Amino acid sequence: NAGVTQTPKFQVLKTGQSMTLQCAQDMNHNSMYWYRQDPGMGLRLIYYSASEGTTDKGEVPNGYNVSRLNKREFSLRLESAAPSQTSVYFCASTSRLANTGELFFGEGSRLTVL
Amino acid sequence: GDSVTQMEGPVTLSEEAFLTINCTYTATGYPSLFWYVQYPGEGLQLLLKATKADDKGSNKGFEATYRKETTSFHLEKGSVQVSDSAVYFCALSSGGSNYKLTFGKGTLLTVNP
Numbered sequence: 001n002a003g004v005t006q007t008p009k010f011q012v013l014k015t016g017q018s019m020t021l022q023c024a025q026d027m028n029h030n031s032m033y034w035y036r037q038d039p040g041m042g043l044r045l046i047y048y049s050a051s052e053g054t055t056d057k058g059e060v061p062n063g064y065n066v067s068r069l070n071k072r073e074f075s076l077r078l079e080s081a082a083p084s085q086t087s088v089y090f091c092a093s094t095s096r097l098a099n100t101g102e103l104f105f106g107e108g109s110r111l112t113v114l
Numbered sequence: 115g116d117s118v119t120q121m122e123g124p125v126t127l128s129e130e131a132f133l134t135i136n137c138t139y140t141a142t143g144y145p146s147l148f149w150y151v152q153y154p155g156e157g158l159q160l161l162l163k164a165t166k167a168d169d170k171g172s173n174k175g176f177e178a179t180y181r182k183e184t185t186s187f188h189l190e191k192g193s194v195q196v197s198d199s200a201v202y203f204c205a206l207s208s209g210g211s212n213y214k215l216t217f218g219k220g221t222l223l224t225v226n227p
Contacts, residue, residue: 004157027132035217041185041219043158090157090158101146101148101163103158105158107155107156108157
């Protein structure tokens with residue numbers, strides 16, 4: 001049972017480069033999320049998708065875009081990477097039908113922007 | 115807006131010691147409260163939760179009680195093990211169908227043999 005799968009696990013970029021973080025879940029969940037984790041800051045919500053076809057900004061959306069490609073996949077794009085985007089990124093999902101509020105997380109993608 | 119404040123770490127304990135990690139929150143309405151744990155190199159996983167006042171969540175020997183009067187959800191364990199070494203996050207969800215979680219900053223726990 002794969003759960004939430006993120007790729008890549010590690011990436012190094014130069015300032016100004018672009019990249020896309022991929023996320024897929026196999027639990028038939030409706031809602032998906034992208035968080036970033038920084039030392040001393042906890043996890044902060046970047047974007048979320050409550051259901052297929054919808055996306056909304058979270059707490060720190062600037063510099064990012066997202067695409068909910070289908071029910072399984074939710075990608076995060078950095079159009080022009082900046083050193084401030086060096087972070088560990090986590091994708092998560094949950095089932096609105098189950099109504100537990102529990103998020104299931106991927107293992108994270110560590111991004112370094114030079 | 116919603117916010118979660120948890121005690122600063124790191125916390126270092128000896129095996130079999132008693133653990134308390136404090137968590138207080140600010141939220142509108144009646145949030146659900148969660149403790150997540152992150153083991154080294156892994157994503158977060160749910161440890162326990164409580165959805166209404168006076169509920170006690172428990173799992174793997176950890177407990178936390180939803181105290182509405184003090185807006186707190188402190189995590190406790192009577193006897194920690196080396197395998198409990200991890201980062202612990204307190205979080206809340208204010209409800210609605212989006213299940214957005216607001217997290218505290220995390221507390222690193224190290225348990226020594």
